[in-house]
Amino acid sequence: MQQHEISTLMLDASNDAIRFAKEHQVELDKSLTSLLLVDQLLAELHSHEQAAPHSAEIMFTLCNIFGAYIGQVFIAHVGGQWQYNQTDKKAPFVFVQFNDKEFPFASVCYHKITQDNTISLANYMKQAMANAMQ
Numbered sequence: 001m002q003q004h005e006i007s008t009l010m011l012d013a014s015n016d017a018i019r020f021a022k023e024h025q026v027e028l029d030k031s032l033t034s035l036l037l038v039d040q041l042l043a044e045l046h047s048h049e050q051a052a053p054h055s056a057e058i059m060f061t062l063c064n065i066f067g068a069y070i071g072q073v074f075i076a077h078v079g080g081q082w083q084y085n086q087t088d089k090k091a092p093f094v095f096v097q098f099n100d101k102e103f104p105f106a107s108v109c110y111h112k113i114t115q116d117n118t119i120s121l122a123n124y125m126k127q128a129m130a131n132a133m134q
């Protein structure tokens with residue numbers, strides 16, 4: 001996948017997260033403070049996941065669109081670019097690369113929804129921004 005293709009794909013996925021949030025009466029504006037709203041949405045998804053697990057396809061989509069949203073916020077405020085890792089053909093993944101650092105935002109979303117609702121994407125972003133500047 002070419003760099004411009006992955007960038008376009010992730011921008012589109014980010015816009016899907018904005019639309020999903022809007023359907024749930026939440027306005028995401030690509031600001032750092034909007035990540036608190038993402039935390040709330042993912043906390044609701046975590047509750048739903050505990051009651052009745054989402055299908056693998058839905059989980060994949062949710063984690064990728066919110067990972068894309070968070071990545072776009074990171075890129076807008078810090079910099080970096082999307083990368084597509086196909087080392088494992090059965091489990092390719094997308095991440096933001098800034099200098100020599102990698103930020104797998106979709107993976108963090110997955111862990112929050114499926115395992116640990118105490119994870120804060122807003123706090124993760126603060127740490128990622130601090131790490132990017134080291």
